[in-house]
Amino acid sequence: MGSKKILLVEDDPNFGVVLKDYLALNDYNVTHAKDGIEGLIMFKNNDFDLCILDVMMPRKDGFSLAQDIRGTNKEIPIIFLTAKTMKEDVLKGYQVGADDYLNKPFDSEVLLLKIKAILQRKETESAQDSEQFEFAIGNFSFNSKLRHLSIRNEEPQKLSPKESKLLRMLALYKNDLMPRELALTKIWRDDNYFTSRSMDVYIAKLRKYLKADEGVEILNIHGEGFRLVDKS
Amino acid sequence: MGSKKILLVEDDPNFGVVLKDYLALNDYNVTHAKDGIEGLIMFKNNDFDLCILDVMMPRKDGFSLAQDIRGTNKEIPIIFLTAKTMKEDVLKGYQVGADDYLNKPFDSEVLLLKIKAILQRKETESAQDSEQFEFAIGNFSFNSKLRHLSIRNEEPQKLSPKESKLLRMLALYKNDLMPRELALTKIWRDDNYFTSRSMDVYIAKLRKYLKADEGVEILNIHGEGFRLVDKS
DNA sequence: TGTGTTTTTAAGTAATTTTTAAGAAAAAAA
DNA sequence: TTTTTTTCTTAAAAATTACTTAAAAACACA
Numbered sequence: 337m338g339s340k341k342i343l344l345v346e347d348d349p350n351f352g353v354v355l356k357d358y359l360a361l362n363d364y365n366v367t368h369a370k371d372g373i374e375g376l377i378m379f380k381n382n383d384f385d386l387c388i389l390d391v392m393m394p395r396k397d398g399f400s401l402a403q404d405i406r407g408t409n410k411e412i413p414i415i416f417l418t419a420k421t422m423k424e425d426v427l428k429g430y431q432v433g434a435d436d437y438l439n440k441p442f443d444s445e446v447l448l449l450k451i452k453a454i455l456q457r458k459e460t461e462s463a464q465d466s467e468q469f470e471f472a473i474g475n476f477s478f479n480s481k482l483r484h485l486s487i488r489n490e491e492p493q494k495l496s497p498k499e500s501k502l503l504r505m506l507a508l509y510k511n512d513l514m515p516r517e518l519a520l521t522k523i524w525r526d527d528n529y530f531t532s533r534s535m536d537v538y539i540a541k542l543r544k545y546l547k548a549d550e551g552v553e554i555l556n557i558h559g560e561g562f563r564l565v566d567k568s
Numbered sequence: 569m570g571s572k573k574i575l576l577v578e579d580d581p582n583f584g585v586v587l588k589d590y591l592a593l594n595d596y597n598v599t600h601a602k603d604g605i606e607g608l609i610m611f612k613n614n615d616f617d618l619c620i621l622d623v624m625m626p627r628k629d630g631f632s633l634a635q636d637i638r639g640t641n642k643e644i645p646i647i648f649l650t651a652k653t654m655k656e657d658v659l660k661g662y663q664v665g666a667d668d669y670l671n672k673p674f675d676s677e678v679l680l681l682k683i684k685a686i687l688q689r690k691e692t693e694s695a696q697d698s699e700q701f702e703f704a705i706g707n708f709s710f711n712s713k714l715r716h717l718s719i720r721n722e723e724p725q726k727l728s729p730k731e732s733k734l735l736r737m738l739a740l741y742k743n744d745l746m747p748r749e750l751a752l753t754k755i756w757r758d759d760n761y762f763t764s765r766s767m768d769v770y771i772a773k774l775r776k777y778l779k780a781d782e783g784v785e786i787l788n789i790h791g792e793g794f795r796l797v798d799k800s
Numbered sequence: 801t802g803t804g805t806t807t808t809t810a811a812g813t814a815a816t817t818t819t820t821a822a823g824a825a826a827a828a829a830a
Numbered sequence: 831t832t833t834t835t836t837t838c839t840t841a842a843a844a845a846t847t848a849c850t851t852a853a854a855a856a857c858a859c860a
Contacts, residue, residue: 764847764848768848768850769849769851771848771849772850772851788847788849790846790847790848791847
Protein backbone atom coordinates (compact mmCIF):
# COMPACT_ATOMS: atom_id res chain seq x y z
CA MET A 337 0.00 0.00 0.00
CA GLY A 338 3.02 2.32 -0.11
CA SER A 339 4.77 3.50 3.00
CA LYS A 340 2.92 5.87 5.30
CA LYS A 341 3.96 9.50 5.48
CA ILE A 342 4.78 10.85 8.92
CA LEU A 343 5.38 14.45 9.91
CA LEU A 344 7.86 14.64 12.80
CA VAL A 345 8.19 18.02 14.50
CA GLU A 346 11.04 18.06 17.03
CA ASP A 347 13.39 20.91 17.87
CA ASP A 348 16.22 18.92 19.44
CA PRO A 349 18.39 18.30 16.36
CA ASN A 350 20.22 15.24 17.67
CA PHE A 351 17.18 13.47 18.94
CA GLY A 352 15.16 14.50 15.91
CA VAL A 353 17.58 13.01 13.42
CA VAL A 354 17.95 9.76 15.33
CA LEU A 355 14.21 9.34 15.62
CA LYS A 356 13.72 10.13 11.96
CA ASP A 357 16.27 7.52 10.92
CA TYR A 358 14.78 4.97 13.25
CA LEU A 359 11.32 5.44 11.76
CA ALA A 360 12.72 5.49 8.23
CA LEU A 361 14.43 2.20 8.99
CA ASN A 362 11.01 0.82 9.81
CA ASP A 363 9.55 1.73 6.45
CA TYR A 364 7.98 5.04 7.22
CA ASN A 365 8.40 8.05 4.99
CA VAL A 366 9.39 10.72 7.50
CA THR A 367 9.58 14.49 7.08
CA HIS A 368 11.36 16.32 9.88
CA ALA A 369 10.50 19.89 10.82
CA LYS A 370 12.60 21.75 13.36
CA ASP A 371 9.87 23.80 15.00
CA GLY A 372 6.17 24.49 15.04
CA ILE A 373 6.19 27.17 12.35
CA GLU A 374 8.15 25.01 9.95
CA GLY A 375 5.94 22.07 10.90
CA LEU A 376 2.77 23.92 9.93
CA ILE A 377 4.18 24.95 6.57
CA MET A 378 5.23 21.41 5.80
CA PHE A 379 1.87 20.08 6.92
CA LYS A 380 0.06 22.38 4.51
CA ASN A 381 2.30 21.45 1.60
CA ASN A 382 2.06 17.68 2.00
CA ASP A 383 -0.39 14.91 2.57
CA PHE A 384 0.62 13.09 5.74
CA ASP A 385 -0.89 10.03 7.38
CA LEU A 386 0.22 10.83 10.93
CA CYS A 387 1.90 13.58 12.98
CA ILE A 388 4.36 13.22 15.85
CA LEU A 389 4.73 16.51 17.69
CA ASP A 390 7.10 17.48 20.42
CA VAL A 391 5.25 19.60 22.97
CA MET A 392 8.00 21.91 24.10
CA MET A 393 9.39 23.84 21.18
CA PRO A 394 10.47 27.43 20.54
CA ARG A 395 8.39 29.76 18.32
CA LYS A 396 5.32 27.53 18.35
CA ASP A 397 4.66 24.74 20.83
CA GLY A 398 3.16 21.36 19.96
CA PHE A 399 -0.34 22.09 21.22
CA SER A 400 -0.62 25.30 19.28
CA LEU A 401 0.59 23.49 16.18
CA ALA A 402 -1.90 20.69 16.77
CA GLN A 403 -4.71 23.20 16.90
CA ASP A 404 -3.65 24.66 13.56
CA ILE A 405 -3.37 21.21 12.07
CA ARG A 406 -6.85 20.33 13.31
CA GLY A 407 -8.02 23.48 11.60
CA THR A 408 -7.28 21.95 8.23
CA ASN A 409 -7.68 18.26 9.06
CA LYS A 410 -9.90 16.82 11.76
CA GLU A 411 -9.01 13.22 11.02
CA ILE A 412 -5.24 12.98 11.00
CA PRO A 413 -3.82 11.10 14.00
CA ILE A 414 -1.54 13.08 16.30
CA ILE A 415 0.96 11.68 18.82
CA PHE A 416 2.53 14.04 21.35
CA LEU A 417 5.98 13.69 22.84
CA THR A 418 5.92 15.24 26.31
CA ALA A 419 8.64 15.78 28.88
CA LYS A 420 8.25 13.56 31.93
CA THR A 421 4.80 12.94 33.30
CA MET A 422 3.22 16.31 32.83
CA LYS A 423 -0.34 15.58 33.75
CA GLU A 424 -1.55 18.88 32.42
CA ASP A 425 0.13 18.23 29.12
CA VAL A 426 -1.62 14.94 28.76
CA LEU A 427 -4.94 16.50 29.52
CA LYS A 428 -4.42 19.42 27.19
CA GLY A 429 -3.27 16.98 24.53
CA TYR A 430 -6.48 15.03 24.60
CA GLN A 431 -8.47 18.24 24.40
CA VAL A 432 -6.75 19.07 21.16
CA GLY A 433 -7.61 15.59 19.98
CA ALA A 434 -4.45 13.63 20.57
CA ASP A 435 -4.57 10.02 19.59
CA ASP A 436 -1.77 9.16 22.00
CA TYR A 437 1.14 10.64 23.91
CA LEU A 438 4.52 9.42 25.05
CA ASN A 439 6.71 10.61 27.90
CA LYS A 440 10.31 11.35 27.09
CA PRO A 441 12.48 9.42 27.32
CA PHE A 442 10.41 6.67 25.73
CA ASP A 443 10.91 3.19 24.43
CA SER A 444 11.21 3.43 20.67
CA GLU A 445 9.61 0.01 20.30
CA VAL A 446 6.54 1.32 22.04
CA LEU A 447 6.38 4.27 19.70
CA LEU A 448 6.49 1.93 16.72
CA LEU A 449 3.71 -0.20 18.13
CA LYS A 450 1.57 2.83 18.81
CA ILE A 451 2.09 4.18 15.32
CA LYS A 452 1.16 0.85 13.81
CA ALA A 453 -1.88 0.51 16.03
CA ILE A 454 -3.16 3.99 15.30
CA LEU A 455 -2.71 3.73 11.56
CA GLN A 456 -4.43 0.37 11.47
CA ARG A 457 -7.32 1.64 13.51
CA LYS A 458 -7.80 4.64 11.25
CA GLU A 459 -7.81 2.33 8.29
CA THR A 460 -10.50 0.02 9.60
CA GLU A 461 -12.48 3.03 10.79
CA SER A 462 -12.48 4.66 7.41
CA ALA A 463 -13.21 1.36 5.71
CA GLN A 464 -16.13 1.02 8.07
CA ASP A 465 -17.47 4.38 7.06
CA SER A 466 -17.10 3.81 3.40
CA GLU A 467 -19.22 0.69 3.56
CA GLN A 468 -21.85 1.72 6.03
CA PHE A 469 -25.24 1.86 4.43
CA GLU A 470 -27.65 1.61 7.37
CA PHE A 471 -28.25 4.60 9.57
CA ALA A 472 -30.45 5.57 12.49
CA ILE A 473 -31.66 9.16 12.21
CA GLY A 474 -34.19 10.07 14.88
CA ASN A 475 -37.20 7.84 14.31
CA PHE A 476 -36.08 7.07 10.79
CA SER A 477 -34.01 4.20 9.63
CA PHE A 478 -32.22 4.89 6.43
CA ASN A 479 -30.77 2.36 4.02
CA SER A 480 -28.60 4.12 1.48
CA LYS A 481 -28.20 1.01 -0.66
CA LEU A 482 -31.90 0.36 -1.12
CA ARG A 483 -32.42 4.13 -0.95
CA HIS A 484 -35.18 3.71 1.61
CA LEU A 485 -36.00 6.21 4.32
CA SER A 486 -38.44 4.45 6.64
CA ILE A 487 -40.23 5.47 9.78
CA ARG A 488 -41.66 2.78 12.03
CA ASN A 489 -43.61 0.23 10.06
CA GLU A 490 -44.76 2.62 7.40
CA GLU A 491 -44.08 2.25 3.73
CA PRO A 492 -40.55 3.55 3.13
CA GLN A 493 -39.98 6.76 1.24
CA LYS A 494 -37.94 6.05 -1.87
CA LEU A 495 -35.01 8.34 -2.52
CA SER A 496 -33.28 9.16 -5.78
CA PRO A 497 -29.58 8.31 -6.14
CA LYS A 498 -28.38 11.82 -5.38
CA GLU A 499 -30.85 12.27 -2.53
CA SER A 500 -29.57 9.07 -1.00
CA LYS A 501 -25.91 9.89 -1.42
CA LEU A 502 -26.38 13.32 0.09
CA LEU A 503 -28.35 12.04 3.07
CA ARG A 504 -25.74 9.36 3.63
CA MET A 505 -22.99 11.92 3.74
CA LEU A 506 -24.98 14.04 6.18
CA ALA A 507 -25.59 10.96 8.31
CA LEU A 508 -21.90 10.10 8.37
CA TYR A 509 -21.34 13.55 9.84
CA LYS A 510 -24.45 13.45 12.03
CA ASN A 511 -24.64 16.39 14.44
CA ASP A 512 -21.44 17.76 12.96
CA LEU A 513 -20.64 20.00 10.03
CA MET A 514 -20.80 18.34 6.63
CA PRO A 515 -18.85 20.78 4.47
CA ARG A 516 -20.59 21.93 1.32
CA GLU A 517 -17.44 21.44 -0.67
CA LEU A 518 -17.14 17.81 0.42
CA ALA A 519 -20.55 16.82 -0.91
CA LEU A 520 -19.98 18.74 -4.13
CA THR A 521 -16.61 17.16 -4.87
CA LYS A 522 -17.63 13.66 -3.78
CA ILE A 523 -21.18 13.48 -5.14
CA TRP A 524 -21.31 16.07 -7.90
CA ARG A 525 -17.67 15.62 -8.87
CA ASP A 526 -17.38 19.36 -9.39
CA ASP A 527 -17.71 22.45 -7.23
CA ASN A 528 -19.18 25.39 -9.14
CA TYR A 529 -22.14 27.72 -9.07
CA PHE A 530 -24.56 25.35 -10.76
CA THR A 531 -23.70 22.22 -8.81
CA SER A 532 -24.04 24.26 -5.66
CA ARG A 533 -27.54 25.40 -6.66
CA SER A 534 -28.39 21.82 -7.50
CA MET A 535 -27.28 20.73 -4.06
CA ASP A 536 -29.52 23.37 -2.47
CA VAL A 537 -32.45 21.86 -4.30
CA TYR A 538 -31.57 18.44 -2.90
CA ILE A 539 -31.24 19.81 0.62
CA ALA A 540 -34.76 21.20 0.25
CA LYS A 541 -36.02 17.79 -0.86
CA LEU A 542 -34.40 16.02 2.06
CA ARG A 543 -35.85 18.56 4.48
CA LYS A 544 -39.30 17.76 3.18
CA TYR A 545 -38.80 14.04 3.78
CA LEU A 546 -37.34 14.57 7.23
CA LYS A 547 -40.30 16.71 8.37
CA ALA A 548 -41.99 13.51 9.52
CA ASP A 549 -39.81 13.62 12.64
CA GLU A 550 -39.72 16.87 14.59
CA GLY A 551 -36.46 15.97 16.27
CA VAL A 552 -34.54 15.83 13.01
CA GLU A 553 -33.50 18.76 10.86
CA ILE A 554 -30.88 19.95 8.44
CA LEU A 555 -29.35 23.25 9.49
CA ASN A 556 -27.34 25.50 7.24
CA ILE A 557 -24.01 26.81 8.46
CA HIS A 558 -23.63 29.89 6.35
CA GLY A 559 -20.72 29.71 4.00
CA GLU A 560 -19.60 26.35 5.39
CA GLY A 561 -22.10 23.60 4.77
CA PHE A 562 -24.90 21.73 6.51
CA ARG A 563 -25.50 19.94 9.76
CA LEU A 564 -27.93 17.08 10.24
CA VAL A 565 -29.09 17.40 13.83
CA ASP A 566 -30.74 14.52 15.61
CA LYS A 567 -32.11 15.38 19.06
CA SER A 568 -33.08 11.92 20.25
CA MET B 569 -36.98 -17.65 8.03
CA GLY B 570 -37.20 -18.15 11.79
CA SER B 571 -35.78 -15.67 14.28
CA LYS B 572 -32.00 -15.47 14.61
CA LYS B 573 -30.31 -16.75 17.74
CA ILE B 574 -28.09 -14.32 19.59
CA LEU B 575 -25.73 -15.05 22.45
CA LEU B 576 -25.46 -12.04 24.77
CA VAL B 577 -22.67 -12.16 27.36
CA GLU B 578 -22.91 -9.27 29.80
CA ASP B 579 -22.10 -9.27 33.50
CA ASP B 580 -24.09 -6.19 34.52
CA PRO B 581 -27.42 -7.84 35.44
CA ASN B 582 -29.57 -4.74 34.99
CA PHE B 583 -28.15 -3.73 31.66
CA GLY B 584 -28.06 -7.33 30.47
CA VAL B 585 -31.72 -7.94 31.13
CA VAL B 586 -32.80 -4.68 29.53
CA LEU B 587 -30.74 -5.33 26.44
CA LYS B 588 -31.99 -8.90 26.20
CA ASP B 589 -35.60 -7.74 26.37
CA TYR B 590 -34.99 -5.05 23.82
CA LEU B 591 -33.53 -7.51 21.35
CA ALA B 592 -36.24 -10.05 22.09
CA LEU B 593 -38.79 -7.34 21.37
CA ASN B 594 -37.20 -6.99 17.98
CA ASP B 595 -37.68 -10.63 17.13
CA TYR B 596 -34.34 -12.03 18.11
CA ASN B 597 -34.02 -15.18 20.13
CA VAL B 598 -31.62 -14.09 22.86
CA THR B 599 -29.70 -16.19 25.35
CA HIS B 600 -28.10 -14.23 28.19
CA ALA B 601 -24.92 -15.44 29.90
CA LYS B 602 -23.63 -13.62 32.98
CA ASP B 603 -19.91 -14.05 32.39
CA GLY B 604 -17.33 -15.43 30.00
CA ILE B 605 -17.25 -18.94 31.45
CA GLU B 606 -21.02 -19.29 31.29
CA GLY B 607 -20.94 -17.74 27.83
CA LEU B 608 -18.55 -20.36 26.51
CA ILE B 609 -20.61 -23.22 27.89
CA MET B 610 -23.75 -21.83 26.34
CA PHE B 611 -21.99 -21.26 23.07
CA LYS B 612 -20.89 -24.88 22.88
CA ASN B 613 -24.36 -26.19 23.67
CA ASN B 614 -26.24 -24.12 21.16
CA ASP B 615 -26.18 -23.01 17.58
CA PHE B 616 -26.08 -19.23 17.53
CA ASP B 617 -26.12 -16.84 14.59
CA LEU B 618 -24.34 -13.97 16.32
CA CYS B 619 -22.54 -13.09 19.58
CA ILE B 620 -22.59 -9.83 21.52
CA LEU B 621 -19.83 -9.78 24.11
CA ASP B 622 -19.09 -7.27 26.83
CA VAL B 623 -15.35 -6.74 27.03
CA MET B 624 -14.93 -6.16 30.73
CA MET B 625 -16.22 -9.12 32.69
CA PRO B 626 -15.07 -11.05 35.74
CA ARG B 627 -13.69 -14.61 35.42
CA LYS B 628 -13.20 -14.40 31.65
CA ASP B 629 -13.12 -11.20 29.62
CA GLY B 630 -14.72 -10.70 26.25
CA PHE B 631 -11.56 -11.03 24.18
CA SER B 632 -10.57 -14.28 25.81
CA LEU B 633 -14.08 -15.60 25.26
CA ALA B 634 -13.97 -14.47 21.64
CA GLN B 635 -10.77 -16.41 21.12
CA ASP B 636 -12.35 -19.56 22.49
CA ILE B 637 -15.41 -19.03 20.35
CA ARG B 638 -13.26 -18.58 17.27
CA GLY B 639 -11.64 -21.86 18.22
CA THR B 640 -14.86 -23.69 17.46
CA ASN B 641 -16.35 -21.36 14.87
CA LYS B 642 -14.41 -19.06 12.60
CA GLU B 643 -17.48 -17.70 10.86
CA ILE B 644 -19.83 -16.50 13.55
CA PRO B 645 -20.15 -12.71 13.75
CA ILE B 646 -19.01 -11.09 17.00
CA ILE B 647 -19.90 -7.63 18.24
CA PHE B 648 -18.00 -6.21 21.21
CA LEU B 649 -19.34 -3.77 23.76
CA THR B 650 -16.48 -1.66 25.07
CA ALA B 651 -16.28 1.03 27.71
CA LYS B 652 -16.16 4.49 26.21
CA THR B 653 -12.72 5.52 25.00
CA MET B 654 -10.74 2.32 25.16
CA LYS B 655 -9.01 2.61 21.85
CA GLU B 656 -6.70 -0.29 22.58
CA ASP B 657 -9.77 -2.46 23.12
CA VAL B 658 -11.02 -1.67 19.67
CA LEU B 659 -7.77 -2.70 18.12
CA LYS B 660 -7.47 -5.90 20.10
CA GLY B 661 -11.04 -6.64 19.18
CA TYR B 662 -10.33 -6.50 15.49
CA GLN B 663 -7.36 -8.78 15.97
CA VAL B 664 -9.65 -11.40 17.46
CA GLY B 665 -11.90 -10.94 14.45
CA ALA B 666 -14.61 -8.64 15.66
CA ASP B 667 -17.26 -7.78 13.12
CA ASP B 668 -18.05 -4.58 14.91
CA TYR B 669 -17.76 -2.84 18.22
CA LEU B 670 -19.85 -0.33 20.11
CA ASN B 671 -18.83 2.08 22.82
CA LYS B 672 -20.97 2.10 25.94
CA PRO B 673 -23.26 3.83 26.33
CA PHE B 674 -24.56 3.22 22.85
CA ASP B 675 -27.66 3.95 20.83
CA SER B 676 -29.80 0.81 20.89
CA GLU B 677 -31.14 1.67 17.43
CA VAL B 678 -27.64 1.60 16.11
CA LEU B 679 -27.02 -1.80 17.64
CA LEU B 680 -30.14 -3.13 15.94
CA LEU B 681 -29.04 -1.76 12.59
CA LYS B 682 -25.58 -3.25 12.97
CA ILE B 683 -26.99 -6.64 13.89
CA LYS B 684 -29.28 -6.56 10.91
CA ALA B 685 -26.52 -5.46 8.57
CA ILE B 686 -24.05 -8.06 9.79
CA LEU B 687 -26.50 -10.94 9.61
CA GLN B 688 -27.60 -9.90 6.16
CA ARG B 689 -24.04 -9.53 4.97
CA LYS B 690 -23.15 -13.00 6.24
CA GLU B 691 -26.18 -14.37 4.46
CA THR B 692 -25.45 -12.88 1.08
CA GLU B 693 -21.75 -13.61 1.48
CA SER B 694 -22.37 -17.29 1.95
CA ALA B 695 -24.96 -17.29 -0.80
CA GLN B 696 -22.65 -15.49 -3.21
CA ASP B 697 -20.65 -17.98 -5.19
CA SER B 698 -22.50 -20.92 -3.80
CA GLU B 699 -23.56 -23.81 -5.94
CA GLN B 700 -27.10 -23.34 -4.72
CA PHE B 701 -29.66 -24.20 -7.35
CA GLU B 702 -32.87 -24.66 -5.38
CA PHE B 703 -34.71 -21.62 -4.16
CA ALA B 704 -37.92 -20.81 -2.37
CA ILE B 705 -39.47 -17.63 -3.71
CA GLY B 706 -42.85 -16.93 -2.20
CA ASN B 707 -45.09 -19.80 -3.23
CA PHE B 708 -42.73 -20.78 -6.00
CA SER B 709 -39.99 -23.28 -5.88
CA PHE B 710 -37.32 -22.66 -8.39
CA ASN B 711 -34.69 -25.08 -9.63
CA SER B 712 -32.08 -23.24 -11.64
CA LYS B 713 -30.43 -26.41 -12.88
CA LEU B 714 -33.62 -27.95 -14.26
CA ARG B 715 -34.78 -24.42 -15.12
CA HIS B 716 -38.15 -25.10 -13.53
CA LEU B 717 -40.24 -22.51 -11.80
CA SER B 718 -43.05 -24.37 -10.08
CA ILE B 719 -45.99 -23.35 -7.96
CA ARG B 720 -47.85 -25.87 -5.83
CA ASN B 721 -48.59 -29.02 -7.75
CA GLU B 722 -48.97 -27.32 -11.07
CA GLU B 723 -46.98 -28.04 -14.15
CA PRO B 724 -43.68 -26.17 -13.80
CA GLN B 725 -42.92 -23.22 -16.03
CA LYS B 726 -39.85 -23.95 -18.12
CA LEU B 727 -37.26 -21.19 -18.28
CA SER B 728 -34.65 -20.44 -20.91
CA PRO B 729 -30.96 -20.53 -19.88
CA LYS B 730 -30.66 -16.78 -19.50
CA GLU B 731 -34.00 -16.47 -17.76
CA SER B 732 -32.86 -19.07 -15.27
CA LYS B 733 -29.47 -17.53 -14.64
CA LEU B 734 -30.98 -14.12 -14.10
CA LEU B 735 -33.64 -15.37 -11.72
CA ARG B 736 -31.01 -17.33 -9.82
CA MET B 737 -28.90 -14.23 -9.37
CA LEU B 738 -31.93 -12.28 -8.17
CA ALA B 739 -32.76 -15.10 -5.77
CA LEU B 740 -29.22 -15.12 -4.35
CA TYR B 741 -29.75 -11.48 -3.46
CA LYS B 742 -33.35 -11.94 -2.39
CA ASN B 743 -34.81 -8.80 -0.80
CA ASP B 744 -31.54 -6.98 -1.42
CA LEU B 745 -30.14 -5.05 -4.32
CA MET B 746 -28.87 -7.13 -7.20
CA PRO B 747 -26.71 -4.64 -9.10
CA ARG B 748 -27.41 -4.36 -12.79
CA GLU B 749 -23.73 -4.39 -13.55
CA LEU B 750 -23.25 -7.68 -11.72
CA ALA B 751 -25.76 -9.57 -13.82
CA LEU B 752 -24.41 -8.04 -17.01
CA THR B 753 -20.80 -8.95 -16.31
CA LYS B 754 -21.57 -12.40 -14.92
CA ILE B 755 -24.32 -13.51 -17.29
CA TRP B 756 -23.88 -11.39 -20.39
CA ARG B 757 -20.09 -11.12 -20.03
CA ASP B 758 -20.27 -7.51 -21.16
CA ASP B 759 -21.81 -4.32 -19.86
CA ASN B 760 -22.96 -2.02 -22.65
CA TYR B 761 -26.09 -0.38 -23.98
CA PHE B 762 -27.35 -3.41 -25.87
CA THR B 763 -26.75 -6.03 -23.19
CA SER B 764 -28.50 -3.71 -20.78
CA ARG B 765 -31.54 -3.50 -23.08
CA SER B 766 -31.47 -7.25 -23.42
CA MET B 767 -31.51 -7.66 -19.69
CA ASP B 768 -34.54 -5.37 -19.46
CA VAL B 769 -36.34 -7.72 -21.79
CA TYR B 770 -35.52 -10.64 -19.54
CA ILE B 771 -36.68 -8.81 -16.46
CA ALA B 772 -39.99 -8.26 -18.20
CA LYS B 773 -40.24 -11.98 -18.95
CA LEU B 774 -39.50 -12.97 -15.37
CA ARG B 775 -42.06 -10.49 -14.10
CA LYS B 776 -44.67 -12.17 -16.25
CA TYR B 777 -43.85 -15.58 -14.78
CA LEU B 778 -43.80 -14.28 -11.22
CA LYS B 779 -47.24 -12.67 -11.51
CA ALA B 780 -48.74 -15.95 -10.33
CA ASP B 781 -47.82 -14.96 -6.75
CA GLU B 782 -48.90 -11.53 -5.56
CA GLY B 783 -46.32 -11.51 -2.78
CA VAL B 784 -43.40 -11.69 -5.17
CA GLU B 785 -42.15 -8.94 -7.42
CA ILE B 786 -39.07 -7.58 -9.09
CA LEU B 787 -38.56 -3.92 -8.28
CA ASN B 788 -36.26 -1.62 -10.16
CA ILE B 789 -33.84 0.58 -8.25
CA HIS B 790 -33.29 3.30 -10.77
CA GLY B 791 -29.73 3.48 -11.97
CA GLU B 792 -28.59 0.67 -9.67
CA GLY B 793 -30.27 -2.63 -10.40
CA PHE B 794 -33.17 -4.82 -9.33
CA ARG B 795 -34.56 -6.23 -6.14
CA LEU B 796 -36.53 -9.46 -5.89
CA VAL B 797 -38.87 -8.91 -2.98
CA ASP B 798 -40.58 -11.78 -1.27
CA LYS B 799 -43.13 -10.76 1.36
CA SER B 800 -43.84 -14.14 2.91
C1' DT C 801 -31.98 -28.07 -44.16
C1' DG C 802 -35.83 -26.95 -41.63
C1' DT C 803 -38.03 -26.03 -37.26
C1' DG C 804 -38.54 -24.54 -32.82
C1' DT C 805 -36.25 -22.06 -29.30
C1' DT C 806 -33.53 -18.45 -27.56
C1' DT C 807 -31.40 -14.08 -27.74
C1' DT C 808 -30.65 -9.57 -29.55
C1' DT C 809 -32.00 -5.41 -31.69
C1' DA C 810 -35.18 -1.76 -32.45
C1' DA C 811 -38.30 1.89 -31.65
C1' DG C 812 -41.59 4.33 -29.38
C1' DT C 813 -43.39 5.37 -24.77
C1' DA C 814 -43.19 6.07 -19.91
C1' DA C 815 -41.13 7.10 -15.66
C1' DT C 816 -37.58 8.96 -12.94
C1' DT C 817 -33.89 11.95 -11.96
C1' DT C 818 -31.16 16.01 -12.44
C1' DT C 819 -30.31 20.59 -13.80
C1' DT C 820 -31.50 25.20 -14.64
C1' DA C 821 -33.86 29.41 -13.64
C1' DA C 822 -35.69 33.17 -11.15
C1' DG C 823 -37.54 35.69 -7.41
C1' DA C 824 -37.67 35.96 -2.28
C1' DA C 825 -35.45 35.57 2.07
C1' DA C 826 -31.71 35.51 5.19
C1' DA C 827 -27.06 36.40 6.66
C1' DA C 828 -22.76 38.74 6.41
C1' DA C 829 -19.95 42.54 4.99
C1' DA C 830 -19.15 47.23 3.95
C1' DT D 831 -28.02 51.47 7.12
C1' DT D 832 -27.09 49.77 2.37
C1' DT D 833 -24.85 46.45 -0.38
C1' DT D 834 -23.30 42.02 -1.37
C1' DT D 835 -23.29 37.28 -0.85
C1' DT D 836 -25.40 33.10 0.19
C1' DT D 837 -29.41 30.25 0.78
C1' DC D 838 -34.34 28.87 0.07
C1' DT D 839 -38.33 27.65 -2.63
C1' DT D 840 -40.84 26.38 -6.60
C1' DA D 841 -41.46 25.06 -11.15
C1' DA D 842 -40.30 23.86 -15.66
C1' DA D 843 -36.83 22.04 -18.96
C1' DA D 844 -33.50 18.65 -20.02
C1' DA D 845 -31.36 14.35 -19.52
C1' DT D 846 -31.19 9.73 -18.25
C1' DT D 847 -32.98 5.25 -17.42
C1' DA D 848 -36.57 1.74 -17.76
C1' DC D 849 -40.63 -0.59 -19.94
C1' DT D 850 -43.21 -2.79 -23.67
C1' DT D 851 -43.86 -4.98 -27.84
C1' DA D 852 -42.48 -6.98 -31.89
C1' DA D 853 -39.53 -8.34 -35.41
C1' DA D 854 -34.89 -9.89 -36.77
C1' DA D 855 -31.00 -12.66 -35.92
C1' DA D 856 -28.63 -16.40 -33.90
C1' DC D 857 -28.62 -20.90 -32.20
C1' DA D 858 -29.62 -25.94 -31.42
C1' DC D 859 -30.83 -30.10 -32.99
C1' DA D 860 -33.01 -33.60 -35.52
